[in-house]
Amino acid sequence: MMLDLFDVVRVKTALPEQGLDAGAIGAVVAILRDPDLRYEIEVVDEDGRTRFLGPIAPDDLERC
Template sequence: MLELYDVVELREAIPGEQLPAGAVGTVVHIFNDPSTAYEVEFADADGRTIAMVTLRAEQVVRRDG
């Protein structure tokens, strides 16, 4: 299970948000009911938010290091 502020990577593209598979974001909220989901913030190189998306656990993987 992921924790708040974990850095994650998308396993699949989210075309509606222009996010490719492999995009890197940060978990900013965790939902546990009715099932686990994560609000993930994606930012550009300048730190500006480009997307804020709620994702199912299987759509992301923790990025180590």
């Protein structure tokens, strides 16, 4: 599944090394292709503060 910039995504499985729980909602803010495809996502809290910003493998994400 290919995602586009600004797609809203859900983390499918917990990624404890990233500090993300399964079901975390974020937005695609960059598409990285070198060396492998990764989507940089931003997850924010209820106050709009960034909780996570980093690359995630496509298999760990689903479009909302």
